[in-house]
Amino acid sequence: xxxxxxxxxxxxxxxxxxxxxxxxxxxxxxxxxxxxxxxxxxxxxxxxxxxxxxxxxxxxxxxxxxxxxxxxxxxxxxxxxxxxxxxxxxxxxxxxxxxxxxxxxxxxxxxxxxxxxxxxxxxxxxxxxxxxxxxxxxxxxxxxxxxxxxxxxxxxxxxxxxxxxxxxxxxxxxxxxxxxxxxxxxxxxxxxxxxxxxxxxxxxxxxxxxxxxxxxxxxxxxxxxxxxxxxxxxxxxxxxxxxxxxxxxxxxxxxxxxxxxxxxxxxxxxxxxxxxxxxxxxxxxxx
Amino acid sequence: xxxxxxxxxxxxxxxxxxxxxxxxxxxxxxxxxxxxxxxxxxxxxxxxxxxxxxxxxxxxxxxxxxxxxxxxxxxxxxxxxxxxxxxxxxxxxxxxxxxxxxxxxxxxxxxxxxxxxxxxxxxxxxxxxxxxxxxxxxxxxxxxxxxxxxxxxxxxxxxxxxxxxxxxxxxxxxxxxxxxxxxxxxxxxxxxxxxxxxxxxxxxxxxxxxxxxxxxxxxxxxxxxxxxxxxxxxxxxxxxxxxxxxxxxxxxxxxxxxxxxxxxxxxxxxxxxxxxxxxxxxxxxxxxxxxxxxxxxxxxxx
Numbered sequence: 001x002x003x004x005x006x007x008x009x010x011x012x013x014x015x016x017x018x019x020x021x022x023x024x025x026x027x028x029x030x031x032x033x034x035x036x037x038x039x040x041x042x043x044x045x046x047x048x049x050x051x052x053x054x055x056x057x058x059x060x061x062x063x064x065x066x067x068x069x070x071x072x073x074x075x076x077x078x079x080x081x082x083x084x085x086x087x088x089x090x091x092x093x094x095x096x097x098x099x100x101x102x103x104x105x106x107x108x109x110x111x112x113x114x115x116x117x118x119x120x121x122x123x124x125x126x127x128x129x130x131x132x133x134x135x136x137x138x139x140x141x142x143x144x145x146x147x148x149x150x151x152x153x154x155x156x157x158x159x160x161x162x163x164x165x166x167x168x169x170x171x172x173x174x175x176x177x178x179x180x181x182x183x184x185x186x187x188x189x190x191x192x193x194x195x196x197x198x199x200x201x202x203x204x205x206x207x208x209x210x211x212x213x214x215x216x217x218x219x220x221x222x223x224x225x226x227x228x229x230x231x232x233x234x235x236x237x238x239x240x241x242x243x244x245x246x247x248x249x250x251x252x253x254x255x256x257x258x259x260x261x262x263x264x265x266x267x268x269x270x271x272x273x274x275x276x277x278x279x280x281x282x283x284x285x286x287x
Numbered sequence: 288x289x290x291x292x293x294x295x296x297x298x299x300x301x302x303x304x305x306x307x308x309x310x311x312x313x314x315x316x317x318x319x320x321x322x323x324x325x326x327x328x329x330x331x332x333x334x335x336x337x338x339x340x341x342x343x344x345x346x347x348x349x350x351x352x353x354x355x356x357x358x359x360x361x362x363x364x365x366x367x368x369x370x371x372x373x374x375x376x377x378x379x380x381x382x383x384x385x386x387x388x389x390x391x392x393x394x395x396x397x398x399x400x401x402x403x404x405x406x407x408x409x410x411x412x413x414x415x416x417x418x419x420x421x422x423x424x425x426x427x428x429x430x431x432x433x434x435x436x437x438x439x440x441x442x443x444x445x446x447x448x449x450x451x452x453x454x455x456x457x458x459x460x461x462x463x464x465x466x467x468x469x470x471x472x473x474x475x476x477x478x479x480x481x482x483x484x485x486x487x488x489x490x491x492x493x494x495x496x497x498x499x500x501x502x503x504x505x506x507x508x509x510x511x512x513x514x515x516x517x518x519x520x521x522x523x524x525x526x527x528x529x530x531x532x533x534x535x536x537x538x539x540x541x542x543x544x545x546x547x548x549x550x551x552x553x554x555x556x557x558x559x560x561x562x563x564x565x566x567x568x569x570x571x572x573x574x575x576x577x578x579x580x581x582x583x584x585x586x587x588x589x
Contacts, residue, residue, distance in 0.1 A: 116558075221519070
């Protein structure tokens, strides 16, 4: 875009770039409070409490079978949550974006409005409701008997709007003519769905997956509340090393765990890139 | 005779098709409203039990307004804690969203007009970091930074560090909502303003900024929303002394100690009512807008 601007400018002299310089405060802020802290984490992860280079933190992280269990549980919870969210959000987004079913744009906002009430309060309300509801069937608190199910319900509840939005945005951009053409050319509704609608919405599906999978791994508050503190996810153990544990090495071990988390995020991003090709991921962003 | 039969058949087929379309519509609506009901169910549940005095939600011990009375009673510790936490939450949200909006808007403009491609890419990459990063990692990395600040400069965690945390959380979203507006802008306008003798600052204020106001506003709103709902970053950057709490951290620590304070049910019910009112007003407004548009179209046609 800027090259176009420059190309139109008859004399691209080397003068002071006033407009470009406006991003200096932003750049300084991001360097100080985003990049520098991450470098600190990197440094901490590979040093011991005396500042010497060491792999000891990694030993602490990976030698504990509990950590492995937690990482496995986190993957399980995050994957199931993502799948359930997409299964619910996809038809909702389709119906909301389709003028035949929904002429009222306000309905979309109604799905987002609960987000204005603090999620901790909502999660506690959900826990009380879920326990009251399932008591009828299993005769005990769901949160105590099946903590994983309870956590997944809580995560789906909290992240459903984040799955609906990117899908909705993608479906608004969908070429409706292609769907009609497919139907006119004799495709049955199922074929229309599989061969035109799904391929056209893949960027939306991928970004909806990212919007639910990633935060699910770190929202330890929902896990705490929905399982009565009985079940941990990666977020919990990072929080434990930084928040509650007070030994000198704890920040270093926590940093190593954070790097594990960053690695998982990096892999997820690579998968996302490969699935969407060169599609700009920014465009599929949440709003 | 044969002709009539076939017309009747066609009619019947059409009727069947119409019925099927109607049934599909009803099913679709039923699904949408069922999911909506599920999403609002916990809020409705809390609201219902805000009118009873029992310690735990889910036990009905008779209708009463006592939760509301104690919530607004200046001598009640719980009510006061809730209001001070709510005030803190709103304050942090407004301050951090304002800073994010100013820094982020300037940042987006600057990035857009950077001449070197690699610098642009680098800035875009940095913008994406807090978005894709896990919130807990952002939070602990800031926490480590502030611990070091405390050791080296004796700067303890304070309201300022909390605001910084929330700015980190929301600033990428401001940049990302302003960027598309910049791309839609007519690049000739700025040059025209300059050619006509405006200074660079004037052109910035009178040409660029007015053009991207919608993006700036949605960035601000998004920042407020993110900040209001945040727990993790707040927990790791909030002041260590003085018992400073936002709604998230207050509710979390209150439930850890002794279950949800009953006044919080009343507080949530009030918030819920406000949201419902906003929803209804929005509905009416959009209906009015739709009507106005139809009217305008008609006037044009006349």
